[in-house]
Amino acid sequence: MNEAVPEAPSSVESMAKQGCEKLGLEAFDALVRRARTCRRFDESMRVPREFLLELAELAHLAPCGANAQRLRFHVVSGAEDCARVFDELAWAGALKDWPGPDEGERPTGYIAILAERAVPGKPAAPITDVDTGIAAQTMMFAARSATPEVAACMFKAFTSHAIDAMGLDNDKYELKLIMAFGVPAETQVIDAIDSNPDGSINYWRDEAQVHHVPKRSLADVLV
Ligand SMILES: Cc1cc2nc3c(=O)[nH]c(=O)nc-3n(C[C@H](O)[C@H](O)[C@H](O)COP(=O)(O)O)c2cc1C
Structure with a gap:
């Protein structure tokens, strides 16, 4: 043949x-x-905390500059804690007429990526920005690989109060990125x-x- x-x-x-x-x-x-990137979720199906912890587990194995492992991960899963984080986020700057997801379509979990500051109050090492991107995309792919699929949105646009809303010490950690997760409710x-x-x-x-x-x-x- x-x-x-x-x-x-x-x-x-x-x-x-x-x-x-x-x-x-x-x-x-x-x-x-x-x-x-997904910005509307099915809030009736909450992402289990264990799943978010597994995402953090995978992200902390991601490559990082000099293997310094300066990133830290903070998992938010309860409805009240999620609502506190939601209030500090800016959604979809390009969709001018859309203020963000309505109740019922908001994220059901968050993972904040933070970098430990070498000196309290000073910026963390610049290479931690690169580490952050690698860790974030690792979690994005892992979430989308799940059954049922979990989708995410990365946030660089958050208020200066976001770290307080999560009860974390801004002197010790620089908040690099917040990732919102949920079961997707948009195409x-x-x-x-x-x-x-x-x-x-x-x-x-x-x-x-x-x-x-x-x-x-x-x-x-x-x-
Ligand atoms: C580093 C980074 C920061 C982002 N920050 C925000 C944000 O603050 N708010 C938001 O709604 N989307 C944010 N996004 C999502 C981008 O708008 C999105 O990735 C882009 O529109 C491309 O869409 P895609 O992810 O589907 O390829 C961010 C994405 C990245 C990678």
């Missing part, structure tokens, strides 16, 4: 797709594509970079409330 002749790659995108198939990466490829899709009707690269929602995330093509980002 003749082996099928592989189709000649017509673009860097199709070459990448062929590479993905050859390496058996389809499942991971699908995970990365669906691991979009997100990756879309073409020029898909936003307003002409910007901002994420946007269509009439069916589907959340569109414009992404550049691979060809546009290869240099």
Whole structure:
């Protein structure tokens, strides 16, 4: 039997797709594509605290500069504690007419990523910003791998009171990022970079409330 002749790659995108198939990466490829930021959740299905602790367990194994392991994780799961954190977050700067999720569609758990300050009150080592991103995306992927799927939103936009709202010592820890988790109650899709009707690269929602995330093509980002 003749082996099928592989189709000649017509673009860097199709070459990448062929590479993905050859390496058996389809499942991971699908995970990365669906691991979009989620901002509306089903609050009737709370994410168990044990699950959030497992996410922190995985995140603390992530690579970090010089293996210094300066990151700390704070898990928030009870409804009242979650409400206190929610009040300190700024949602979706690009969705100007949307103040954030209504009651019933708010996150049901949070994990704050903090960096221990070497000197009390002084900024933590700059490399902890890189460590934070790696830890955060580790948790994003882990959550989306679960059954039922758990989705997340990362927050850099939080008030200066957020660390107090979690009962943590601002002198000792620098709050790097807050991650909100919940069972997703919205659909997100990756879309073409020029898909936003307003002409910007901002994420946007269509009439069916589907959340569109414009992404550049691979060809546009290869240099
Ligand atoms: C470091 C970082 C900080 C972010 N901060 C916020 C935030 O404060 N509020 C918010 O609603 N979304 C925040 N996001 C989510 C981004 O808006 C989102 O990642 C971006 O629109 C691309 O969408 P995607 O995650 O689905 O690819 C943040 C994302 C990252 C990576």
